[in-house]
Amino acid sequence: MKHHQSTVGKNDEWITPREIVEVLGKFDLDPCAPIQRPWDTATRHLTIQDDGLSHEWIGRVWLNPPFNRYERGKWMRRMAEHGNGIMLIPAACETKPFQRWVFPVCSGLLMLNHRPHFHYVSGERARANSGCTICLVAYGEENFRTLERCGLGTPLVVPNAANQARSDNERIDWMEDYPHEAIKALADEARAFASGHMLREQIDELMDTPTAKVDAPSGATAE
Numbered sequence: 001m002k003h004h005q006s007t008v009g010k011n012d013e014w015i016t017p018r019e020i021v022e023v024l025g026k027f028d029l030d031p032c033a034p035i036q037r038p039w040d041t042a043t044r045h046l047t048i049q050d051d052g053l054s055h056e057w058i059g060r061v062w063l064n065p066p067f068n069r070y071e072r073g074k075w076m077r078r079m080a081e082h083g084n085g086i087m088l089i090p091a092a093c094e095t096k097p098f099q100r101w102v103f104p105v106c107s108g109l110l111m112l113n114h115r116p117h118f119h120y121v122s123g124e125r126a127r128a129n130s131g132c133t134i135c136l137v138a139y140g141e142e143n144f145r146t147l148e149r150c151g152l153g154t155p156l157v158v159p160n161a162a163n164q165a166r167s168d169n170e171r172i173d174w175m176e177d178y179p180h181e182a183i184k185a186l187a188d189e190a191r192a193f194a195s196g197h198m199l200r201e202q203i204d205e206l207m208d209t210p211t212a213k214v215d216a217p218s219g220a221t222a223e
């Protein structure tokens with residue numbers, strides 16, 4: 001939308017329509033909320049006066065980060081590190097922050113089936129719509145289940161390490177049920193490897209930090 005696009009970088013006070021936040025369930029924290037807000041988006045809100053990035057994030061997070069594209073990457077990274085919540089951002093999948101902090105670590109995302117009209121802090125709905133595709137990004141499996149159920153658009157699974165670990169877990173479920181102790185033990189090892197080692201390593205690589213050494217089960221390789 002013309003009006004909305006022209007304000008990017010000038011004004012961050014674009015409030016999420018409450019019908020979007022409400023169908024996504026209760027959030028514990030909105031780390032970037034307006035000082036004057038027309039409705040709650042979470043149980044706890046941090047504003048620019050608190051500087052949401054300098055606080056600890058606890059629980060399920062709702063994140064609609066500042067629109068300024070130079071700021072947005074920091075918030076996206078923090079959300080990826082936190083790993084529990086839903087983030088609303090433009091579906092700019094060609095951009096670096098999207099490729100670093102969304103695709104490799106999210107549990108899935110959803111393309112909204114419409115261009116939302118954001119609101120002013122007064123609660124008034126903007127006349128123009130977002131002007132671009134908006135998506136919701138889930139971190140953590142339960143949050144993707146929420147996106148699958150919410151009816152706001154098309155949920156998409158992303159083939160990344162996190163989801164690979166999840167599907168590995170599903171595949172090895174049968175092993176745990178198998179009535180033989182050796183196979184059950186193998187399932188335990190495989191699960192620890194899939195959900196712990198691979199995912200941790202992938203995230204550490206993105207964060208440019210060394211990976212904590214975890215013993216892989218015999219026969220398995222990390223790369």
Ligand SMILES: C[S@@+](CC[C@H](N)C(=O)[O-])C[C@H]1O[C@@H](n2cnc3c(N)ncnc32)[C@H](O)[C@@H]1O
Pocket residue numbers: 012013014015016030031032033034035041046047048049050051052053063064065066067
């Ligand atoms: C796009 S709006 C989203 C508002 C709200 N989270 C929502 O979903 O309706 C981004 C908000 O981030 C706030 N903000 C900007 N920088 C911030 C900071 N360093 N700490 C906390 N909030 C900040 C702005 O004041 C603005 O209200």
